[in-house]
Amino acid sequence: MNHSLQRRLLIVASLVLAAFLGTTGFALDQAFRTSLIQAQQDRLQGFLYTVLAGADVREGQLQVPGDLPEGRFHQIGSGLYAVVLDDQGRTTWRSRSLIGQRLDLDRTLPPGERDFYRAELDGERLVGLAYGLSWEDPETGGGDFTLHVAESITFRLEERAAYRRSLWTWLGGAGAGLLVAQLLVLRWGLRPLRRVTRDLQLIERGRKDTLEGNYPREVQGLTERLNQLICSERERTTHYRNSLADLAHSLKTPLAVLRTTLESDSSQPPSPQTMEQIERIHETVDYQLGRAALAGPPHFGESTRVQPLARRVMDTLPKTRPAGPPATTFDCPGEARFPGPEGDLMEILGNLVDNACKWCDDRISLRVDWQAHGRGWLLTLQMEDDGPGVPESARERILQRGQRADETRPGHGIGLAMVSELVANYRGKIQIDRSDRLGGARFTLTLPVNT
Amino acid sequence: MRLLLVEDEQELASQLCKRLQDEGFVVDHAADGPSGLHFATDYPIDLAIVDLGLPGFSGLELIQRLRADGSRLPVLILTARQAWQDRVAGLEAGADDYLGKPFRMEELLARVNALLRRVGGWAHPVLEAGPIALDTRSQTVSLAGKALDLTAYEYRLLAYLMHRPDEVVSKLELTEHLYPDDADRDSNVIEVFIRRLRQKLDPDNSLHPIETLRGRGYSFRLGTPHRS
Numbered sequence: 001m002n003h004s005l006q007r008r009l010l011i012v013a014s015l016v017l018a019a020f021l022g023t024t025g026f027a028l029d030q031a032f033r034t035s036l037i038q039a040q041q042d043r044l045q046g047f048l049y050t051v052l053a054g055a056d057v058r059e060g061q062l063q064v065p066g067d068l069p070e071g072r073f074h075q076i077g078s079g080l081y082a083v084v085l086d087d088q089g090r091t092t093w094r095s096r097s098l099i100g101q102r103l104d105l106d107r108t109l110p111p112g113e114r115d116f117y118r119a120e121l122d123g124e125r126l127v128g129l130a131y132g133l134s135w136e137d138p139e140t141g142g143g144d145f146t147l148h149v150a151e152s153i154t155f156r157l158e159e160r161a162a163y164r165r166s167l168w169t170w171l172g173g174a175g176a177g178l179l180v181a182q183l184l185v186l187r188w189g190l191r192p193l194r195r196v197t198r199d200l201q202l203i204e205r206g207r208k209d210t211l212e213g214n215y216p217r218e219v220q221g222l223t224e225r226l227n228q229l230i231c232s233e234r235e236r237t238t239h240y241r242n243s244l245a246d247l248a249h250s251l252k253t254p255l256a257v258l259r260t261t262l263e264s265d266s267s268q269p270p271s272p273q274t275m276e277q278i279e280r281i282h283e284t285v286d287y288q289l290g291r292a293a294l295a296g297p298p299h300f301g302e303s304t305r306v307q308p309l310a311r312r313v314m315d316t317l318p319k320t321r322p323a324g325p326p327a328t329t330f331d332c333p334g335e336a337r338f339p340g341p342e343g344d345l346m347e348i349l350g351n352l353v354d355n356a357c358k359w360c361d362d363r364i365s366l367r368v369d370w371q372a373h374g375r376g377w378l379l380t381l382q383m384e385d386d387g388p389g390v391p392e393s394a395r396e397r398i399l400q401r402g403q404r405a406d407e408t409r410p411g412h413g414i415g416l417a418m419v420s421e422l423v424a425n426y427r428g429k430i431q432i433d434r435s436d437r438l439g440g441a442r443f444t445l446t447l448p449v450n451t
Numbered sequence: 452m453r454l455l456l457v458e459d460e461q462e463l464a465s466q467l468c469k470r471l472q473d474e475g476f477v478v479d480h481a482a483d484g485p486s487g488l489h490f491a492t493d494y495p496i497d498l499a500i501v502d503l504g505l506p507g508f509s510g511l512e513l514i515q516r517l518r519a520d521g522s523r524l525p526v527l528i529l530t531a532r533q534a535w536q537d538r539v540a541g542l543e544a545g546a547d548d549y550l551g552k553p554f555r556m557e558e559l560l561a562r563v564n565a566l567l568r569r570v571g572g573w574a575h576p577v578l579e580a581g582p583i584a585l586d587t588r589s590q591t592v593s594l595a596g597k598a599l600d601l602t603a604y605e606y607r608l609l610a611y612l613m614h615r616p617d618e619v620v621s622k623l624e625l626t627e628h629l630y631p632d633d634a635d636r637d638s639n640v641i642e643v644f645i646r647r648l649r650q651k652l653d654p655d656n657s658l659h660p661i662e663t664l665r666g667r668g669y670s671f672r673l674g675t676p677h678r679s
Contacts, residue, residue: 248531248532252551252552253460253552256552256554257466258553259553260470261466263556278553312539315543320549322562322565322569322576324569342536343536347534347535350539351535
C-alpha cells in the first residue's frame with residue numbers, strides 16, 4: 001500500500017465521484033420513471049372517462065354504441081384498447097382497435113374499485129386500468145360491470161430509453177470532465193511537495209544550500225524543519241572535523257617537544273624503540289584522525305569547483321621543492337566539480353602534487369578531465385611526473401598505509417593511502433602506471449559525480 | 452646564518468634554539484606574532500621559522516604583513532595542522548616552505564639549508580664553485596676533491612659568502628649574521644678569519660675566490676651557481 005499521494009487521492013476521489021454520479025443517475029432515472037407512470041395513469045384515467053361518457057346499457061349489457069372522441073379506440077392495432085366485462089367476467093363490449101386480437105381479460109372488480117396493471121398483447125407491453133362500476137338505469141335496467149382501458153407503452157419505453165441514454169451520456173461526460181479537473185487540481189496542489197523533493201535533490205548534489213523560496217503554509221513547517229536539519233547536519237560535520245583537527249593539533253605539539261627533547265640530549269641518544277613508538281603515535285594521529293576528519297561524501301552535499309583549488313595547489317606546493325620548483329603543466333576545465341567539501345579535494349590534490357614534486361626530475365603535470373557519463377559526470381584527475389616512476393611490484397603497495405616505495409625518502413607513507421581511501425569513499429578508482437608524455441609515474445583518479 | 456624562530460611553545464622553542472645553535476646558526480626567538488614581526492623587520496635575519504598558531508596574531512598574518520612590507524625574507528612554516536589547506540594558505544601568504552609537526556630535527560635542518568641555498572640560487576645541497584665544494588649537509592668543504600680542515604667559524608663564514616655569490620657583504624653584515632648579539636664584536640676577527648680561509652682555499656694564490664672591496668666588504672666570485 002505504498003502508492004504515491006497523487007495516486008491515492010486520485011483513486012479515492014474517482015471512487016467517490018463514481019458513487020456520486022451513479023446515485024445521481026439512478027435518482028434522476030427513478031424520478032423520471034415515477035413521473036412517466038403518473039402521467040400514464042392520468043391518461044388512462046382520462047380515457048376511462050371518455051369511454052364511460054359514451055357508454056350505455058342495452059339489454060342488460062353495458063355497450064359503447066357510438067364513435068368515441070378518441071379515434072385511436074377505432075383504429076385496429078392503434079395501441080389504445082378498451083374492454084367491458086360483466087360481473088361474470090364475460091365480455092360485453094370491446095373497442096374496435098381490438099379486432100383480430102385477443103386481449104384476455106377476465107378480472108372483475110367490485111363497483112368503485114380501481115386497479116392499475118400490466119398486460120401483454122402480441123408481445124406489446126401494455127399498462128391497463130380496471131374500474132368496477134355499478135350501472136343504474138330505471139329504463140334499461142343495470143348491473144355491475146368492469147371497464148378495462150389499456151394503452152401500449154412501447155412509445156413510453158422508447159422515450160425512457162432515450163432519456164436514459166442522454167442522462168448517462170451527460171453524467172459520463174461530466175464525470176470525465178471532473179476527473180480531468182481533479183487531476184489538474186491534484187497536480188497543482190501537490191506541486192509544492194514535488195518542489196521540495198526536487199530541491200532536496202539539488203541540495204544533495206550540492207547545487208543549493210537550503211530549501212528556499214515561498215512554500216505554502218502547510219509545507220512551510222516541513223521545509224523549515226528540513227532546513228534546520230540540513231544546517232545542524234552541516235554544523236555538526238564542521239564541528240566534528242574541527243574538533244578532530246584540534247585534537248590532532250594539540251597532540252602533535254607535545255609530540256614534537258618529546259621528539260626534539262629526546263633527540264637533542266647528545267649525551268644519551270634516544271633508543272630506537274622510543275623513536276619508533278613516537279613515530280607510531282605520530283602516524284596514528286596523522287592517519288586515524290586525518291581519516292576520521294575526512295568523512296567522505298556528505299549527505300547534504302556540497303560540491304567544490306576543481307579549477308580554482310587545483311590552481312592554488314599547483315601554484316604553491318611545487319615551489320617548496322628543495323631542488324627548486326619543477327616546470328608545471330596545468331589543464332582543467334572550469335566546469336569540473338568535485339562531489340565533496342573543499343577539504344577532501346585539497347587532501348587528494350595536496351598529496352598527489354606533493355608526491356609528484358618529491359619524485360619528479362623537473363617536470364610535473366596535472367590534467368583534469370570532465371566528461372558526461374551515464375546520467376552524471378566523470379571527474380578524472382591525472383597527475384604525472386618525469387621521475388623514476390612506480391615499479392609495477394610497488395603499485396598496489398604504496399596505496400596502503402605506512403608503505404613507502406623508497407624508505408630513504410622522507411614522509412611516513414600515509415599520503416597516498418589517504419588519497420586511496422578518500423577515492424574509495426567517493427566510489428572512485430585510482431590507477432598507477434607509467435606516464436606516456438613525461439615518462440615517470442602517472443596517477444589517474446576517476447570519480448563519478450551525479451548531477 | 453641568523454635564524455628567527457617564532458614559536459610559542461616554550462619547551463619546543465628552547466630545544467630548537469639549542470639544536471640550531473649547535474648547528475652553527477645564530478638564533479633569535481620570539482614567542483608571539485607581534486614580537487616575531489618586530490624581529491623579522493628590524494634584525495638582520497636570514498631566515499624565519501614560523502609556527503602558524505601564535506598568540507597576538509597568527510603566523511599567517513605575520514607572513515602577510517612581512518610580505519606587504521616588501522620583505523623577501525625566506526620563511527619556513529611549522530604547523531601542527533595536517534590539513535593541506537593550512538599549508539597552501541601559508542604558501543599563498545608568502546611562505547617558502549612548510550614542515551608539519553612533529554618533525555625530525557634532520558628534516559628541519561635540511562629544509563632550512565635548502566631554503567638558504569635557494570636564495571643564492573643553488574639547487575644542490577653541495578655548493579660547487581670551481582674546485583671548491585661546500586657540502587651543507589655534512590658541513591664540510593673540499594678543494595679539488597680533498598677535504599679541507601676548517602673550523603666551525605671558518606665554515607660559517609665561507610657558507611655565508613657562498614650563499615651570496617657575487618654580492619658584496621660588509622664586515623658588519625658578517626658579524627651580525629654570524630655572531631649572536633651578545634658576542635664580542637670585533638671586526639678585526641673577521642679579517643683574521645678571511646685571511647685564514649684564503650690560505651686554506653687558495654694555497655697557491657691562483658684562485659682568488661674571495662675578493663676584498665676596500666671599505667665595502669667581501670665578495671665570493673668564483674663561478675655562478677647552476678640556477679634552476
